[in-house]
Amino acid sequence: MSGIQSEPSGALLAVRNLVVQFSSTRGFLVRRHVSTVRAVDDISFELQQGEIICLVGESGCGKTTTGRAIVALERPVSGSIVFKGLELVGLGARQSHRVTRHIQMVFQDPYSSLNPRMTVGASVAEPLVIHRVGSPEDRRQRVGELLDAVGLHPESSAQLPHQFSGGQRQRIALARALALNPELLILDEPTSALDVSIQAQILNLLADLREKYSLTYLFISHDLAIVRWLGDRVVVMYLGRIMEVAPSDDLFQTPLHPYTVALLSALPVPDPTVEDQRKRIVLEGEVPSAANIPVGCRFAGRCWLWRELGSPEQCQEMEPELSCVAKDHLVACHYSGEAAVRPFGLDPSVD
Amino acid sequence: MDLTSVRPPDLAMIDTPYRRLASTLGGLIRNPLSAIGLSLVVLFVVIAVFAPQVAPQDPIALDPVHRLLPPGIHHLFGTDENGRDILSRVIVGTRLSLLGAAGILMIGVVIGVPIGLLAGYAGKWIDEILMRVTDIFLSFPSLVFAIAVAATLGPSIRNAVIATGVVWWPWYARLIRGEVLKLKHQSFVEGAKILGAGSLRIMFLHILRNSLTPLIVQVSLDFGYAVLTLASLSFLGLGAQPPTPEWGEMISAGQSYYLTQWWYVTFPGLTILVAVMAFNLLGDGLREVLSLGRAR
Numbered sequence: 217m218s219g220i221q222s223e224p225s226g227a228l229l230a231v232r233n234l235v236v237q238f239s240s241t242r243g244f245l246v247r248r249h250v251s252t253v254r255a256v257d258d259i260s261f262e263l264q265q266g267e268i269i270c271l272v273g274e275s276g277c278g279k280t281t282t283g284r285a286i287v288a289l290e291r292p293v294s295g296s297i298v299f300k301g302l303e304l305v306g307l308g309a310r311q312s313h314r315v316t317r318h319i320q321m322v323f324q325d326p327y328s329s330l331n332p333r334m335t336v337g338a339s340v341a342e343p344l345v346i347h348r349v350g351s352p353e354d355r356r357q358r359v360g361e362l363l364d365a366v367g368l369h370p371e372s373s374a375q376l377p378h379q380f381s382g383g384q385r386q387r388i389a390l391a392r393a394l395a396l397n398p399e400l401l402i403l404d405e406p407t408s409a410l411d412v413s414i415q416a417q418i419l420n421l422l423a424d425l426r427e428k429y430s431l432t433y434l435f436i437s438h439d440l441a442i443v444r445w446l447g448d449r450v451v452v453m454y455l456g457r458i459m460e461v462a463p464s465d466d467l468f469q470t471p472l473h474p475y476t477v478a479l480l481s482a483l484p485v486p487d488p489t490v491e492d493q494r495k496r497i498v499l500e501g502e503v504p505s506a507a508n509i510p511v512g513c514r515f516a517g518r519c520w521l522w523r524e525l526g527s528p529e530q531c532q533e534m535e536p537e538l539s540c541v542a543k544d545h546l547v548a549c550h551y552s553g554e555a556a557v558r559p560f561g562l563d564p565s566v567d
Numbered sequence: 568m569d570l571t572s573v574r575p576p577d578l579a580m581i582d583t584p585y586r587r588l589a590s591t592l593g594g595l596i597r598n599p600l601s602a603i604g605l606s607l608v609v610l611f612v613v614i615a616v617f618a619p620q621v622a623p624q625d626p627i628a629l630d631p632v633h634r635l636l637p638p639g640i641h642h643l644f645g646t647d648e649n650g651r652d653i654l655s656r657v658i659v660g661t662r663l664s665l666l667g668a669a670g671i672l673m674i675g676v677v678i679g680v681p682i683g684l685l686a687g688y689a690g691k692w693i694d695e696i697l698m699r700v701t702d703i704f705l706s707f708p709s710l711v712f713a714i715a716v717a718a719t720l721g722p723s724i725r726n727a728v729i730a731t732g733v734v735w736w737p738w739y740a741r742l743i744r745g746e747v748l749k750l751k752h753q754s755f756v757e758g759a760k761i762l763g764a765g766s767l768r769i770m771f772l773h774i775l776r777n778s779l780t781p782l783i784v785q786v787s788l789d790f791g792y793a794v795l796t797l798a799s800l801s802f803l804g805l806g807a808q809p810p811t812p813e814w815g816e817m818i819s820a821g822q823s824y825y826l827t828q829w830w831y832v833t834f835p836g837l838t839i840l841v842a843v844m845a846f847n848l849l850g851d852g853l854r855e856v857l858s859l860g861r862a863r
């Protein structure tokens with residue numbers, strides 16, 4: 217394959233300095249610029265073959281946009297996305313097709329992710345038809361295998377999507393995404409529209425499928441319980457930026473960014489005595505608009521640690537870089553050390 | 568318990584595209600109004616297809632001896648000033664009216680649907696340009712435009728159909744564009760893009776296929792108006808020319824007799840009324856049945 221070769225890093229997917237922004241313009245012929253929203257603002261991370269990386273953050277933090285940029289549904293303003301050594305940003309449509317068959321996406325809403333007029337079989341076979349894989353007979357057989365792999369009966373292929381429940385539709389969407397034997401699946405909150413019991417089934421299925429097909433997942437979620445259970449590594453985003461990257465266990469035991477600490481403090485603890493004493497950090501105020509990002513640390517205005525430390529000026533003047541503070545643990549905070557010694561926002565000296 | 572397996576589908580409950588069509592027809596028949604509409608439309612179509620066989624008498628041959636007879640056993644709808652059987656003329660005129668209306672709608676759909684699809688899907692300046700052109704066509708009063716066409720190309724049913732079709736398409740372009748805008752950010756369309764589907768595949772297989780319901784409803788509702796428009800043009804002398812039997816042309820010829828020979832204009836007029844009503848009832852029924860099916 218031709219294309220711009222980047223330095224070999226061994227990563228399956230490397231996102232570097234990715235910026236995605238949305239401009240709104242108005243007017244016919246002469247377009248006036250109205251505003252620019254930086255949905256993703258200079259983020260970098262890597263995915264190793266076979267790992268599950270979770271992208272977490274509040275709504276509007278840019279996690280979904282990041283996923284969409286990787287599958288070329290959004291056009292980045294700058295930065296690079298390298299998949300197996302091949303630069304994806306700026307690829308022509310033709311070449312991009314050849315690559316994108318290795319990267320597939322499963323969407324959040326199972327009710328809009330299947331064409332309501334296409335039978336399940338036709339939906340699952342469509343990737344094969346588009347890429348001209350196999351004869352019609354081969355395809356029928358492959359559809360049967362795929363439906364079986366996601367726990368559906370092959371007879372379902374004659375039915376239309378409206379006859380299936382949300383969980384079943386998400387299985388169909390998975391079968392469709394798996395049809396071309398992709399290496400990377402981008403899962404955009406695949407369970408958030410489902411009942412808790414169905415969520416568990418789908419998560420188990422995802423774990424099984426990863427084993428079976430040696431897949432790599434980029435799992436986008438706001439549900440920390442799922443992230444803890446599923447993820448190998450976690451990327452915490454806030455307002456288009458990465459705040460913290462750490463292996464899942466590290467992150468949940470020793471969060472180093474005050475934002476992560478606040479997020480984790482919202483997680484209920486199964487032990488009732490601990491749960492009773494647990495202090496929650498309630499973040500004040502609203503997330504600032506991505507059209508008007510504050511100078512300095514973008515989290516400072518809502519940061520409990522910043523207030524506790526007496527509002528140091530540094531936070532409002534300089535944007536903290538994402539830097540390595542422990543093994544595989546990256547944090548973007550000037551006072552990450554302080555967050556660690558004040559677990560869950562409590563100053564030990566006060567108690 | 569194995570949580571990842573799902574019980575087999577109940578075969579009787581399986582919904583396939585074929586069963587959908589059957590259930591649509593079933594829904595139409597269950598509602599009395601749309602059942603009337605559907606049966607009248609079927610009746611009109613049958614009459615149109617078998618017009619020469621169904622018509623009791625020659626619709627064109629002159630018979631001055633029996634001119635302007637009131638309705639009776641031999642002439643159910645009476646006769647006109649040339650002694651021709653009005654019932655036979657109405658029956659034979661059905662074919663022309665339905666074919667003409669179908670032609671108008673076909674021109675409208677063939678021009679309007681691709682323009683609406685392209686405008687909605689491509690967006691940006693292509694959308695702007697196409698929709699401004701659409702607005703220009705929309706601002707023509709269709710009758711006035713048809714008069715202008717008839718004036719330049721000469722009055723004939725074919726020219727009337729073309730003239731009407733050419734001002735009819737903007738409605739379909741707008742309808743389809745609206746549907747495209749609604750559908751193009753749905754996950755299944757974006758999913759197809761990720762799979763590498765081409766624009767044509769996405770536009771026709773994913774978007775148009777899901778816009779067919781409102782289009783079918785609109786076309787069936789418009790069919791009645793197309794019949795009416797064509798009759799109006801013929802009435803004004805811009806469509807079918809005598810002695811061709813056509814509903815509007817018959818009313819036009821009967822104008823001078825309507826005070827004394829009421830049946831001359833009444834029966835062609837009633838036929839137009841019933842035809843327009845039948846298509847409207849069918850369209851309304853379709854809308855109800857199809858939107859119900861959608862909400863499931």
